[in-house]
Amino acid sequence: MNLSFVLRLAWRDWRGGELGLLVIALMVAVGTVTAVSLFVDRLHQALIDESSDFLAADRYIGSGQAIPDDFRNAALARGLDISDTMLFPSMVFVGDDKNQLVSVKAVDGGYPLRGTLKTADVPFTPGSPTTDLPAAGEVWLDSRLFPALGVSLGDTIEVGFAALRVGRVLTQEPDRGGSMYDLGPRLLMRMADVPATQVVQPGSRISYRLLLRGEDSQLEALKDELPLEPNFWWRGIRESSPSIGSALDRAESFLLLGGLLGVLLAGVAVALSAHRYARRHYDHVGILKTLGATPNQILIGYLMLLFAIGTVAVSLGLIIGGLLHLAIVAILQSLIPMALPMPSARPWLLGAATGFICSLAFALPPLIHLRNISPMRVIRRDIGAAPPSQIISYGAAAAGSLGLLIWYSGSLRLTAYTLIGTLGVMLLFGVLATLLLRGGRVIGMQAGSGWRLALAGLQRRRRENTAQIMIFGLAIMLLLILFLLRTSLLDEWRNQVPESAPNHFILNISPADVASIDSMIAGVSDQKGGLYPMIRGRVIEANGVAAEEWEKRVRPQGGDGPRLRSGRNLTWAADPPEDNRIVDGEWWSADETRALVSLEDDYARDLGLSVGDTLTFDIAGEIVEVEISNLRHLDWESMRPNFFIIFSPSVLEDFPATYMTSFFLEPDKKQFLNDLLAKHPTITVIEVDAIIAQLRSIIARVSQAVELILSLVVASGCLVLIASIQASRDARMSEHALIRALGGTRKLIAGSLAAEFAVLGLFAGIVAVVGAEVTVAILQSQVFELKMNAHPWLWLVGPFGGAGLILLVGMLGTRSLISSPPIIVLRGLN
Amino acid sequence: MDRVVIKTADVDKIVPTAEGELTILDAIDLEINAGEAIAIVGASGSGKTTLLGILAGLDLPTSGTVVLGGAELTALNEEERAIVRGQQVGFVFQTFQLLGSLTALENVMLPGELRGEASAADDARELLTKVGLGARMGHYPRQLSGGEQQRVAIARAFASRPKVLFADEPTGNLDTVTGAKVIDLLFDLNAEFETTLVLVTHDDRIAARCQRIVEIDAGRIIS
Ligand SMILES: Nc1ncnc2c1ncn2[C@@H]1O[C@H](COP(=O)(O)OP(=O)(O)OP(=O)(O)O)[C@@H](O)[C@H]1O
Ligand SMILES: [Mg+2]
DSSP states (O other), rough: OOHHHHHHHHHOOOOOOOOHHHHHHHHHHHHHHHHHHHHHHHHHHHHHHHHHTTTSEEEEESSSSOOOOHHHHHHHHHTTEEEEEEEEEEEEEETEEEEEEEEEEEOTOOOOSHHHHHSSSSSSOEEEEEEOOOOEEEEEEEEHHHHHHHHTOOOOOEEEEEHHHHEEEEEEETTOOOOOTSSSSSEEEEGGGGHHHOOOOTTTOEEEEEEESHHHHHHHHHHSSSSOOOTTHHHHHHHHOHHHHHHHHHHHHHHHHHHHHHHHHHHHHHHHHHHHHHHHHHHHHHHHHHHHHHHHHHHHHHHHHHHHHHHHHHHHHHHHHHHHHHHHHHHHTTOOOOOOOOSSSHHHHHHHHHHHHIIIIIIIHHHGGGGGGOOOGTTTTTTTOOOOHHHHHHHHHHHHHHHHHHHHHHHHHHHHHHHHHHHHHHHHHHHHHHHHHHHHHHHHHSSSSHHHHHHHHHHHHHHHHHHHHHHHHHHHHHHHHHHHHHHHHHHHHHHHOOOOOEEEEEEOOOGGGGGHHHHHHHHOOBBOOOOOOEEEEEEEEEEEEHHHHHHHHHOOOOOOSSSSSSSSEEOSSOOTTTOOOEEEOOOOOEEEEEEOOEEEHHHHTTTTTTTTTTEEEEEETTEEEEEEEEEEOOTSSSSSOOSSSOOOOHHTTTOOOEEEEEEEOOOGGTTHHHHHHHTTOEEEEEEEHHHHHHHHHHHHHHHHHHHHHHHHHHHHHHHHHHHHHHHTTHHHHHHHHHHHTTTTOHHHHHHHHHHHHHHHHHHHHHHHHHHHHHHHHHHHTTTTTOOOOOOOHHHHHHHHHHHHHHHHHHHHTTTTHHHHHHHHHHHOOO | OOOOEEEEEEEEEHHHHHHHHEEEEEEEEEEETTOOEEEEETTSSSSHHHHHHHTTTTSOSSSEEEEEETEEEEGGGGGHHHHHHHEEEEETTTTTOOOTTTHHHHHHHHHHOOOOOOOOTHHHHHHHHHHHHOTTOOGGGGOOOOOHHHHHHHHHHHHHHOOOEESSSTTTTHHHHHHHHHHHHHHHHHHHOOEEEEEOOSSSHHHTSSSSSEEEEETEEEE
8 A cells, every 4th residue: 555545545444534533632632732732831931031020030049158259150150140139137226216117129230130010200109110129328128117217208317337228119119028037128239339338247137149040950050069058049930939939839730731631532532433433433444344454554554554544643733732822812812911932842733743653552452453353344244343452452551551650740740640540430430330330220120211222222232331431430520539639729829828917926015015016007907916925045955965966866967957946936825826736645634734835747757757756945045845746747838827836824824925926907007017026126027028918919810820720631632532422433323224214203212312411421421530539539638738627519510410411512523413404314324 | 267167065055043053054066167147046045145145255165165266265264255356346225325426437447446446436427328327427316216227236236347246136126127137237238248147136027037947945055
């Protein structure tokens, strides 16, 4: 068989509608994968870019010491852009009477490397983006500083020994917040002016940063090259803002998973239509063989055919994918107002490879099998159509899926979970579907005629129907999984930053001020967090062993982790804080008199401490020995006061403590902080509103992306349903043609078809719910690190939704079966 | 060329069934000469179709040898038997066996195309005209009547210029009048192309038109 003959055969098949579904399935596989991955690729880059804004850089190197020039030179040698910043607290003075503690940020040309500054001429207005920086001798001030210092634009203020002019109102900076050094309102100035202030002295508390921007690979290479430990730390968005980092990680996992499932679904659609194509070609091949076609000619012929349609489908699929993704981008431009960077080549490659791998893994096995069709089939129909080797079919499909999954996700773990899950679920599905069909017969005995016909049909084609339930079930299950994961991700994210979560913390409240501050806060906010006493202290012994010695024992090599000896904020409480979960031991009762302590579980684990151990503290010069009574798990991502160490009340009650609290403040009431600080100059206010706002915006976008991918995968799921119904059309067609020829009315046929689809859908739904619950529980706990939960409503929605969906798709797909006159149906059988 | 085109020696066909082994053909010895027209008759289930399949190299006997046009089919593998079929054998079946997705012309072109002949289309047109379907070349099988479909099948059978033409109840699905026309056509073409004809039939009148009648009963040749 030469290529032109094969192409002629292919063309004739296409003309007859035989190849249509296979080509379409392949095309949709390629199109979906291309569109999803193009979109994910661009969105991913955009999210990374946008979250880089929160660092004002792609990465930075931070330290309490000045960054050495070697580091800068190494970065420049790698073609990276750099910019230096310094952050330190300082008092500023205006005249003799006004002064204020501010957080100074000194910046260099180029700052910010990512994101933008916003400035205004009038305090407490939103301001507009600028690419300028303060000129030499100029400072830009936070709105709040204008009333606090009583200055306006053009006035002069003193920072250390330098007199600097107030140039603009600074309303937004990309990398605001995050650092414990960064307390107080902002003053932005030029690095060149820092020496004149003379505030940088040996021992000053200064946070140095070298901002970096450039190629990921170069950045990673630089990280490996520099001698960072132990005095310099390397930070990306993931390290510097764990909440954003984890939101991004989870979103990425979700998008990948969505893409994976999309690929799998498309693969199933390809396999189904290839099997149908092959089955419809058994006679074809038999005839060709009687005409002298040899098995090898058949094999080579169908290989060429597959390659030819593969090429066509891939080309068309890439075009469709590209257009589809442009459409998505266009629709979303309003929803996701960010500039999407150009896509890389990967999505295109991925799309093309998906097409060819799908052809090979899913479509090839049934076609190879055609080689073995006996020519005797032509005179004796029952022969020579042994089903294709299951081992080869499933083996190839499994190998193909595996390859695609690994390449697509780049994650062995996610791939393994998906595959094991799918296989397990398929097994379970097979058993369940068989049982359900068997049960159906018993019920069918008592049913009306349409139902009886349907159930008889279901029984007769039990094997096909089991397979179909499995496929429907799989498709519905995958959709449910994505939907559930999406819901729990969104919930989790929403909980992480509730609408009116406290966005300001107040520390160092003296007991005498508690009442007054309380009432001041009540005047501006009705959202106030709990009041916690706080006292500094540090551990000096663990189980009678000196702290330093103990640390060496548990961490002989040194390394990461909290230090036992460090001074820490201690608190005491009668009840466990909200959101904290006791994971070991028990919380004390309100009247507990023993000296007990509760530790955060990671902290305890890192230091090799467990319930029953004793710790000796030095608190304000007094030595206190306590026993560890319980370990708590707490959510560091929540923006709430969190403590490593909590004592039982009796231990610390008599120590002089200060208090901390938190509250929610609307953005337009920020001036309240001035009043508060004016009245209580000794307190410290930590503003986390900027971080929370950033977190919200990232999460909002990530959520939209998640929703989008879900809807794309839903589209491939529907394709599988259609392909599967098409694949079963032939069997149904001959049966129903016969029934009509025997006098069955159109209504009877329609009724029985509807009943059949509804039952299939119902069973598939039941099967899908079981699979989805199990898989989601595993994914939640293993991959997304979310809380597991059951979904009782699913047990209703799954089966009935499944019945409705399959009924709809099925009736649409077989409409022509019912509406055409029986003679056409009979003739079409040949 | 050998005078004998088909020769079988002691051909048995035994198939395993749920109730044990079933002997379908039992010690068949048969010689068919070139140019001969031979009818295989017998009761339903007597093994006619099975024998035809084995003679044509579509199937292998359980034991015994079959030689077709000088090639020992029983010593060849499926690949080689297919080549022999392509070169020596044509078929006409009771159920026509046209490819539904191909037009009449394309169906008849198939054998030539399979052999890579450039003249496949012209030869096919000529044959279709011969069988009286010159005006229906672009029609699909489902647009043709049973008799017309069978004429297309006959044209296709002769398109491969076979030495031997096998026909399994070619009129079984046709009414008497149409059947007679199809049989006339078959015998005419057979004479024109000097083909050997092996015909399975239930119809005594058709059988009578052949030079020789072989009757089978329960897998054995009885006359
Ligand atoms: N693969 C097989 N397995 C079991 N039995 C078979 C097989 N092939 C043929 N038979 C049986 O062998 C017998 C002969 O079959 P065959 O088709 O050759 O008969 P026939 O003479 O062509 O009958 P008809 O005139 O009805 O077409 C039948 O009883 C048939 O059921
Ligand atoms: Mg027969």
